[in-house]
Amino acid sequence: MQTKELERVARQIRRRDLQAVYDAGAGHIGGEMSAIDILAALYFRVLKVYPDEPRRADRDRFILSKGHTACALYITLAKRGFFPEEEISTFLQPHSRLNGHPNCNKVPGVETNTGPLGHGLPVAVGIATAGKLTSADYHTYVMTGDGEMQEGSNWEAIMAASQFGLGNLTLIIDHNRFQQGAALADTNDVAPLRPKLEAFGWDVTEINGNEMAEIVPALEHRGSRPHCIVAHTNKGHGISFMQDRVDWHHKVPNREQYEQAVAELSEAL
Amino acid sequence: MDAPNMNANLYDCRDAFAATLETLAAGEQTIVAVCNDSVGSSKLGGFKAKFPGRLVNVGIAEQNMVGVGAGLANGGRIPFVCGASCFLTGRALEQIKADISYSNANVKLIGISSGMAYGELGPTHHSIEDFAWTRVLPNLPVIAPCDRSETAAAVRWAASYAGPCFLRLSRVGVPDLLPEDHTFELGRANLLRDGTDVTLIANGTLTHRMVKAAEILAKQGVNARVLNMATVRPIDEKAIIAAAMETGAIVTAEEHSIYGGLGSAVAEVVVENAPVPMKRLGVPGIYAPTGSAEFLLDELGMAPSAIAEAALALIKRK
The missing domain is CATH 3.40.50.920 (Rossmann fold)
Structure with a gap:
């Protein structure tokens, strides 16, 4: 899929995500809007995945370590054919398999259960290590939030990935500059991320993570060292009144706000 | 009745663990070992010598160790994740919950030197909480073998069991109690x-x-x-x-x-x-x-x- 089409898919995912969060009355819409362009690029351009055989051994892997933005992943997976798109309407409903955080034993296409932060990258290091041990062709991607990089387990994994020479691993940091309670800079500022990752022996690419033309080549980068994409994004991207506002981490739009957001996103469609 | 056969000799069950793992790994290429700078204390020296590419030593980093174990299982390996039980279960409990138990990852957690095996090193190194921490977790059998025969049998069982488990081993010598050809049955006393x-x-x-x-x-x-x-x-x-x-x-x-x-x-x-x-x-x-x-x-x-x-x-x- 080419850039224009990917941008259109991303806008459709945004529109469905907004509705799902509004209908469910809960969700993490800010961090979903920041990550959706990258999810669209992964699932509709970059990843070798097989919706009919979600656990095929040679599939590429993607782990959403920032598991609280599960809704965006669900919509992307459904749109890619892993399960029926109609099922998105069950998000957070009693007994729905579409929980607030993704479950690999219930939702096809999910690789590991995430939710507590700082878990996805170590698991991704293990997957990439298995790939290297067996000379498998698959590539492993993992996306963390920028606030999530405050978790020490990530830095354990960053060291190991470098030590093990995992050129088959890509870490995407959704650098939207806001965490749950405040700006990253006002909490525990792990930025700038590039020099830290480089010091740990990683290749680093900085991109505008809401710009498809920059996202795709970064995801397709291959080298001998693990690769980190510092994706500069906007929390709430695409919806004017949400953008870069910390309270939209997990706020739910009221009817008026919903209608305004629908109008903005529909205009872009 | 499984008649006890106690004699005066005492055996470190880690040796039975290591020997059994090496035997299994020779026949099953997917078995890998993961450790936290614990090649010696986990008795993985023989495994490392025989299968150098299949020993993943993450260094002193237990959270990453358990996550890496889950990832290796995702990649089709059968990882035996070995570390002092106090650190494996205490430091990485959330990883054991989310990445192993909740995800139902096919990872074998091997708690070495559990209980008060570290004796004089003191309560930081004692692992007298690990049953409590692990037995509340769904999908995770919790097993503490009593001798070298049961240890070997439990390791063989773990390798063939399609799911996670926690084997709690000691380093304190124990006599032989069960027959040499003992077969481990999960949940059977x-x-x-x-x-x-x-x-x-x-x-x-x-x-x-x-x-x-x-x-x-x-x-x-x-x-x-x-x-x-x-x-x-x-x-x-x-x-x-x-x-x-x-x-x-x-x-x-x-x-x-x-x-x-x-x-x-x-x-x-x-x-x-x-x-x-x-x-x-x-x-x-x-x-x-x-x-x-x-x-x-x-x-x-x-x-x-x-x-x-x-x-x-x-x-x-x-």
């Missing part, structure tokens, strides 16, 4: 000695102490049943209920806090099904004083003679 007056239930390093306590009791005309209960979860409810109904009193002993471990698991079954007097022996809710593991077990009331006395006192309450 082994009857080491039959009796009708009281039942002694233990696992790990305490089982042989229970057998000795039963011998002391026998000399006083008390017939004690001895159950080796390696599997703490899923617990052998049938054997516990039968013991309660047929012997009317149960003593448990474990190298673990009395809160939340084997004794608690047994008590849960007893209370709901066949209430009888019980005595739980273990670490009584304290941080242990300085001393070797053997010294501490004696000091905390788990010498065979003290176990026998506890059983006699309990029988009076029937």
Whole structure:
């Protein structure tokens, strides 16, 4: 899929995500809007995945370590054919398999259960290590939030990935500059991320993570060292009144706000 | 009955673990070992020499170690994740919950030197909370073998079992109790000695102490049943209920806090099904004083003679 089409898919995912969060009355819409362009690029351009055989051994892997933005992943997976798109309407409903955080034993296409932060990258290091041990062709991607990089387990994994020479691993940091309670800079500022990752022996690419033309080549980068994409994004991207506002981490739009957001996103469609 | 065959020789069960793992790995290419700078203490030196590419040493980083284990399983490997039990379970408990148990990843967690095996190194290195921490987690069998034969059998079982498990090993020498060709069955206790007056239930390093306590009791005309209960979860409810109904009193002993471990698991079954007097022996809710593991077990009331006395006192309450 080419850039224009990917941008259109991303806008459709945004529109469905907004509705799902509004209908469910809960969700993490800010961090979903920041990550959706990258999810669209992964699932509709970059990843070798097989919706009919979600656990095929040679599939590429993607782990959403920032598991609280599960809704965006669900919509992307459904749109890619892993399960029926109609099922998105069950998000957070009693007994729905579409929980607030993704479950690999219930939702096809999910690789590991995430939710507590700082878990996805170590698991991704293990997957990439298995790939290297067996000379498998698959590539492993993992996306963390920028606030999530405050978790020490990530830095354990960053060291190991470098030590093990995992050129088959890509870490995407959704650098939207806001965490749950405040700006990253006002909490525990792990930025700038590039020099830290480089010091740990990683290749680093900085991109505008809401710009498809920059996202795709970064995801397709291959080298001998693990690769980190510092994706500069906007929390709430695409919806004017949400953008870069910390309270939209997990706020739910009221009817008026919903209608305004629908109008903005529909205009872009 | 699985007749005990106790002799004077004591064996470090880590050796049986390592030898069995190496044998299995020679035949099954997917087996890998993961450790936290613990090649020596996990007895993985032989594995490393034979399968250098299949030993993943993450360094001193237990959270990453457990996550990497889950990832290796996702990539089709069968990882044996080995580390001192205090660090493996304590430091990485959330990883064990989310990445292993909740994700149902095919990872074998091997807690080395559990209980008070590190003795004089003190309570930071004691792992007397690990049964409590792990047995509440769904999908995760919790197993503490009593001798080298059961250790080898449990490792073979773990490799063939399609799911996660936690094997709790020690480094403290124990005698042979079970036959050399013992087959491990998940959730099944082994009857080491039959009796009708009281039942002694233990696992790990305490089982042989229970057998000795039963011998002391026998000399006083008390017939004690001895159950080796390696599997703490899923617990052998049938054997516990039968013991309660047929012997009317149960003593448990474990190298673990009395809160939340084997004794608690047994008590849960007893209370709901066949209430009888019980005595739980273990670490009584304290941080242990300085001393070797053997010294501490004696000091905390788990010498065979003290176990026998506890059983006699309990029988009076029937």
